[in-house]
Amino acid sequence: MEEGNQMPERCTECGALQLEGKTCQELFDEFTTLKYLNEDxxxxxxxxxxxxxxxxxxxxxxxxxxxxxxxxxxxEKPMTLQQLRQMAAPGMNSHTRSWRMEHAEDVPPFPEVAWRMTIIDVARNSQAGQDVEQYCALIKQWAQSTLEQLSALRR
Incomplete structure (x- = not known):
């Protein structure tokens, strides 16, 4: 196979096909900086x-x-940033929680899932985050899809 026609690689963690050679982690790193460009x-x-x-x-x-x-x-109920922070703070505060945020190396993560929507889909459909409204809508759609699949895992 010619070098220019290589198949996109899959993310070893979520299974998504990379977008134009960018890994999920690279897209995540780019997306997390968007908040500094525009508070929306x-x-x-x-x-x-x-x-x-x-x-x-x-x-x-x-x-x-x-x-x-x-x-x-x-x-389920749209919240302001302040309301979201107040809701999340009690359980997420690193000074008061007794558990680790990331899973320990000796503890297996939950099973692999064939996710219907990933960060790759958000990048592809929001011009890599350039359209703020489309990006925000896609992130919420991604969250809804992720929750639905998590719920299905527990059945």
Whole structure:
């Protein structure tokens, strides 16, 4: 196969096909900086981080349960950033929680999932985050899809 016609690689953590040679982590790093360019991106920053961490199986079981609960509540009833922070703070505060945010190396993450929507889809459909409204809508759609699939895992 010619070098220019190589198949895109899959993310070893979430299984998504890379977009134009960018890894999920590279896209995540780019997207997390958007909030510094335009505060409108802050509206969905929690959703971005949560979905990325869930799909890349980085949360501990305790963190996953906490994040899933806050994510579900935030999608069911739109909240201001302040309300979201107040809701998340008690369980997420590193000074008061007794559990680790990321799963320990000796503890297997939850099973692999064939995610219907990933950060790659957000990048592809929002011109890599350039369209703020489209980006925010896609991040919320990603969060909803992720929660639906998590719920299905528990059945």
């Amino acid at each position: 991106y802050l509206r969905v920053h929690f959703f971005l981080v949560s979905c990325f961490m869930i799909q890349h199986r980085r949360y501990s079981q305790e963190a996953l349960a906490q994040v899933e609960s806050v994510l579900r509540a935030a999608l």
